[in-house]
Amino acid sequence: MLRSIFIILAFLPGLAFAADPLTRAEVENFVKASEKLEELSGKYPELEEEFDNYDMDDAMKMMDQMFASDGSFQMFSVVMKKVSDHPKAKGDVMRIVKSNGFKSTDHFAKVGDRIMAAEMASEMSKDDLEQMRMLAQMPESQLNMIPGPMRAMAQIAPKIAAVVESVPASDKKLVKELKPFDSFQN
Numbered sequence: 001m002l003r004s005i006f007i008i009l010a011f012l013p014g015l016a017f018a019a020d021p022l023t024r025a026e027v028e029n030f031v032k033a034s035e036k037l038e039e040l041s042g043k044y045p046e047l048e049e050e051f052d053n054y055d056m057d058d059a060m061k062m063m064d065q066m067f068a069s070d071g072s073f074q075m076f077s078v079v080m081k082k083v084s085d086h087p088k089a090k091g092d093v094m095r096i097v098k099s100n101g102f103k104s105t106d107h108f109a110k111v112g113d114r115i116m117a118a119e120m121a122s123e124m125s126k127d128d129l130e131q132m133r134m135l136a137q138m139p140e141s142q143l144n145m146i147p148g149p150m151r152a153m154a155q156i157a158p159k160i161a162a163v164v165e166s167v168p169a170s171d172k173k174l175v176k177e178l179k180p181f182d183s184f185q186n
Helices: 002-017 023-042 045-052 056-065 074-086 088-099 106-124 127-139 147-164 169-178
Strands: none
Touching: 002 169, 023 045, 023 088, 023 106, 023 169, 056 147, 074 088, 088 106, 106 147, 106 169, 127 147
16 A cells, blocks of 8 residues: 555656646737736836846846746746736736636746746757756856856756756647747837
8 A cells, every 4th residue: 555655656746747738729818918918017117117127136036936946937927926916906917817818817827937938948959958957967166167147047057958848849839830929029
């Protein structure tokens, strides 16, 4: 009996992170909601200022927060938490998110995290991944020779590589086809 429990526990982490593939509707709804949320920056300029006024140290701290303790990518989750906590904006944010097919801001953010991870994975070459893996093997003495902000980037590179390698092929294919972030680059 104890052996059976250990076998089940050994497979639980993999099951916990298994997710249904992203759907076309999720990606399209994410883009629509994001465009509407972007319009809120005019109504709540203090939100945009909060994200625009980062110095390099703040940016590195925020980059470190982009990864949950289990190693999963959570960039949109971190941002949506800040936006959702804004006393004036949270009602507008919730209305936009729900009107675009999401159950909550957390649901919206998790879909965004998956889309962003798939975007990174579809853009990253095998050489990029190999360089990230090499950084993970770099001795601490060599890491200490790298200037601060670059060192922080080198330290999170293995986390990025792990996220990128875990993205399902179907998510990469869909994101590559739909190019959800193209509308934000204009």
